[in-house]
Amino acid sequence: MISKMKDNQNTKSVGLVAPQTSIIQDPLVLDSGETIKSYEICYETYGTLNATGSNAVLICHALSGDHHAAGYHHTDDRKPGWWDNCIGPSRPIDTNKFFVVCPNNLGGCGGSTGPLSKNPSTRKNYGPDFPIVTVRDWVESQSKLADELGIKSWAAVMGGSLGGMQAMQWSLDYPKRVRNAVIIAAAPKLSTQNIAFNEISRQAILADPNFKHGHYNEANIAPTNGLKLARMIGHVTYLSDDGLHAKFGRERLDKNTGFGFDAEFEVESYLQYQGETFVNRFDANTYLLMTRSLDYFDPAQNHNDDLRATMAQASAKFLVISFSSDWRFSPARSREIVRALLHSNKDVSYCEIESDFGHDSFLLPIPDYHQILTKYFQGIAV
Amino acid sequence: MKISELRPELFLIADWIENHSKVLDLGCGDGSFLAALQKEKKVIGYGIEIDIDNIKACVDHNVNVIQSNIDDGLSDFENDSFDYVIMSQTIQAVHHPHKTIDDMLRVGRQGIITFPNMGNWKCRVQLALGKMPITEYLPHSWYDTPNIHMCTIKDFDLLCATRDINIKKRATLNAQHEKIIGMPLFPNLRAEIAVYKINRTRSD
Numbered sequence: 025m026i027s028k029m030k031d032n033q034n035t036k037s038v039g040l041v042a043p044q045t046s047i048i049q050d051p052l053v054l055d056s057g058e059t060i061k062s063y064e065i066c067y068e069t070y071g072t073l074n075a076t077g078s079n080a081v082l083i084c085h086a087l088s089g090d091h092h093a094a095g096y097h098h099t100d101d102r103k104p105g106w107w108d109n110c111i112g113p114s115r116p117i118d119t120n121k122f123f124v125v126c127p128n129n130l131g132g133c134g135g136s137t138g139p140l141s142k143n144p145s146t147r148k149n150y151g152p153d154f155p156i157v158t159v160r161d162w163v164e165s166q167s168k169l170a171d172e173l174g175i176k177s178w179a180a181v182m183g184g185s186l187g188g189m190q191a192m193q194w195s196l197d198y199p200k201r202v203r204n205a206v207i208i209a210a211a212p213k214l215s216t217q218n219i220a221f222n223e224i225s226r227q228a229i230l231a232d233p234n235f236k237h238g239h240y241n242e243a244n245i246a247p248t249n250g251l252k253l254a255r256m257i258g259h260v261t262y263l264s265d266d267g268l269h270a271k272f273g274r275e276r277l278d279k280n281t282g283f284g285f286d287a288e289f290e291v292e293s294y295l296q297y298q299g300e301t302f303v304n305r306f307d308a309n310t311y312l313l314m315t316r317s318l319d320y321f322d323p324a325q326n327h328n329d330d331l332r333a334t335m336a337q338a339s340a341k342f343l344v345i346s347f348s349s350d351w352r353f354s355p356a357r358s359r360e361i362v363r364a365l366l367h368s369n370k371d372v373s374y375c376e377i378e379s380d381f382g383h384d385s386f387l388l389p390i391p392d393y394h395q396i397l398t399k400y401f402q403g404i405a406v
Numbered sequence: 407m408k409i410s411e412l413r414p415e416l417f418l419i420a421d422w423i424e425n426h427s428k429v430l431d432l433g434c435g436d437g438s439f440l441a442a443l444q445k446e447k448k449v450i451g452y453g454i455e456i457d458i459d460n461i462k463a464c465v466d467h468n469v470n471v472i473q474s475n476i477d478d479g480l481s482d483f484e485n486d487s488f489d490y491v492i493m494s495q496t497i498q499a500v501h502h503p504h505k506t507i508d509d510m511l512r513v514g515r516q517g518i519i520t521f522p523n524m525g526n527w528k529c530r531v532q533l534a535l536g537k538m539p540i541t542e543y544l545p546h547s548w549y550d551t552p553n554i555h556m557c558t559i560k561d562f563d564l565l566c567a568t569r570d571i572n573i574k575k576r577a578t579l580n581a582q583h584e585k586i587i588g589m590p591l592f593p594n595l596r597a598e599i600a601v602y603k604i605n606r607t608r609s610d
Contacts, residue, residue, distance in 0.1 A: 343465075359482060362472060366484075366487070367487075371470055372470055372472070373465055373469075373470050374472045374473055375458065375471075376473055377458075392458050392462075396461065396465055399462055400465050
């Protein structure tokens, strides 16, 4: 499987890239009722915007993602951007054809205005005082970025997981600005179980003595144990039982049984490593905010909980993709979106990709998955 | 591909479909039939497929395709939501043909079904010689075939009669894949492929 996933030799990475920042002076009235007077959106672009501006693709990131979707920041970077296998010359989102934009979400910790930014009214970091933003707020802020970049309508808005929810919200809030919506491993709203997992993650952070009600930065500490635990919980839910078994089984680090609580099974050390690398790059306040934003996502809420009436507002063409072993956002959840779209005769295609890698499959270069994306994007007129 | 270049029974079906109608194709294959209908008949079309390579081909043909197993039912689709539900050369491969037909006629106002006619003389000769038939339309060995529910024209007529299904039109194709014109003699013996348009009288 892994060897099959290796890069097709004819495709290339976009190479070295540098993030850019757009300062948006337009006040943003949030769903919560609060207003952000001005804000910065940090983003990356790959490829070239054509003369008519018709070849732009918006990539929306998920919970722990950021604007660095493809390429490398430095020649000695160990890893490329999080969706590098999908974006680049001759890759599924072919940068020879498309101009790809990936912003860091408002409230994030990758460079856009968020808890780590200075609050202009207090001159201190926002920290826990950064308002909770919703998927709708993100779409609104991204639409301002599109205005700045001269993009009247997106050839496609695309994302996996929370990113797929943004693509869905875009198709509803700006039907005329989205020609294709590609919704991968997403759901029309979180299930009770999804919210429960988010709550456990949040409690892990909130219960860390270093959390200090969110003001940890001022004390020069961080709730790393809580954030690490939150990530470990999340990570297990992004993988499948079979996938974990195939990767680690019951393999041990040392053949001697320790009769203690240090990591002995490989899966333990793997999870701890995942947690530790995460705390070095992620902010706990952003983690809280992003999980809350996931909980609140429910576009049908304003339409008497009728998803069919909700999706009727869209005019994009849709591609919906799920993964067989994804139990966090299962194929059945994607089918809810598909069924709602069928109700109002929307153009929609749907497939469930066979994969053992759970929710995280959307980040992997699974051949069937990438071939469908490739053919779909080849069919988009620009 | 143009309609005129399609398999003969598809060419015939296309003639039965009105312009600008809404069509669901069960087991739509690579989507070339729906693509031709979209282009030449301006239909709103959706296909259902289970095979991932066929799904890729449908996406390539710019055809809406939903990956689904027909044997699991058509629960994604609402009552009377299509003008036509088509099942071409697929009925013999589903687990419960009568239930699939019920679902077709629930979702669509009309159903169009084509199947290889087991009553054809070539099949009868092979059976008379003591072997399961193998023909151009039934190329598989008995032990390795997706075709698990073979029937004859007479069988299908009986099914319709017992389940209150109206046969609105029937056409048959002979061994040369030409339409057998007029009121054919011995259709169950001569036809290689049967094509039916069916519906169900609604009580409401």
